[in-house]
Amino acid sequence: MRPIQFHCLYVDLTNDISLELDVFPRNISFHFTNVSSLELAYGLIEQEYFEVIIFNGDNISEEEVKVISSIPRDTSIIVIANDYETIFDPHDLDNVILFTLKPINPEKLQNLLIRVLSKYVLPKVQHLNHFDFFPTGAEMTKISFNDIFYIEATGSSCNVFLLNQVILVKESITLLEERLPSKNFVRLHRSFIINAQKILRVSAKEIELNNAKKLPIGRSYRNKIGYISYLIDHLLV
Template identity: 25%
Template sequence: MSTMQSVLIVEDEMIIAANISMQLNHLGYHVNGIIPRAEEVLPHIKLQVPDILLMDINLKGEMDGIELAGLIQNEYKIPIIYLTANADEVHFNRAKSTNPYAFISKPFKKIDLQRAIELTIIRVAEEKNSKPNEEIPNEPFMLSDSIFVRHHDKMVKINIHDILYIEAERNYCKIHCKDKEHLIVSTLKDLEEKLTVNHLMRIHRSFIVNLFHIDEIANTHVVIARKAIPLSAELKKQLLLHIQKI
């Protein structure tokens, strides 16, 4: 029996997922769960954190496995092993940026799964024996002119002036800047309560915008960096009044 107790399988092809689960059981691991949809993973992890995450890259739906891995890493330090039938350069480079512990190409044999997990266990043990880093907070925190968000094992500074708009996507937010996007684990409501600058304003249930970057205001939307962002009818008057004051 391995020192790793549990493995969570994120795979939308249930026949493959069931086969992986059976092989893991034969190898002496506990299957923490089988989840086919990306949006179900974080709620599951909040209830029961696995020791290892087996993640299919090509999940069906709005979010693929690489995007999901980035979200998970904002909040948890769980070793990720990618499963993929598509090993092209673009997918590999995107996946590599999330620092996975291993890749397993489909179709794979039981020995491939066994070796990937064993190597992950060894690497985790080595990391635990190395000098621990200072604890990095999960929650973003605000300064007067910037936001610090977690990215892997460090906090990254985002200048508020560089924020174009913030978009809500279920239980996380995507901060769109001039040259980059940042995913953070937070609801838009929670983030709105923490923001104190008067030029960041919520104009729709799913969007906060930087008033300085608005290029056009129409009846039903505003335009920022060529992106049409919906504008709630009840907030349009408030937006126009607010713009005149800044």
């Protein structure tokens, strides 16, 4: 079986905790990037997709909160700090999976990382060829995930575009985004979700699907271009 490759960013602002990666299963390949400044971290986050990002700091500053808030929610975040006396509330950010206090040794940090991978990351990258039932009025309609090209919001409902059919689903695009497998589906605009398996071309401002449909990438969603490229390179081959 081809190894599953994960990408992790360790933002080590205090240089007081090392991380040893030596206990992962043989079918997992782990690429680890270590940076020591927020500026370097922000630059990498804009360009690349990371399944897990670890922030290690003394206290969580306003600048760090801004960086964390800008990270796509598909990423699982671990935050390590000295105390709770901080402007940062981990409950305000959906993708902050763990908030832990120091002291923490390398072994405990590694165990936390393994826990995050097992609970939040591995389920996303399993092969998905499934379906779900969606409300389409007074009935529920079965839709295969693989049949979906893209989804367009229409007020509180959505049009789900298949190859030769459009189905009106009585759910908001936010609810659909939560229900669909994140390995396949990416929100690239406040009005559009695309099936990454249907991508033909990607540019800085739009995506073309293999049914010739071109969709815009919203300005606030352009930090997901790295994630889309990652899916194409690592998961959709």
